[in-house]
Amino acid sequence: MSTVATTDPVLTPGQATPISLRGRLQDALPKIVLAPSFVIT
Numbered sequence: 001m002s003t004v005a006t007t008d009p010v011l012t013p014g015q016a017t018p019i020s021l022r023g024r025l026q027d028a029l030p031k032i033v034l035a036p037s038f039v040i041t
Contacts, residue, residue: 019027
């Protein structure tokens, strides 16, 4: 029998999944683009 090792980090329920800079930028970009419109309105 062979064993399989995983490289995924073990996360406890209180930990958040690490997000890359690119992922954070993709989440924030729509807010950055729309913010001036809301401020002017």
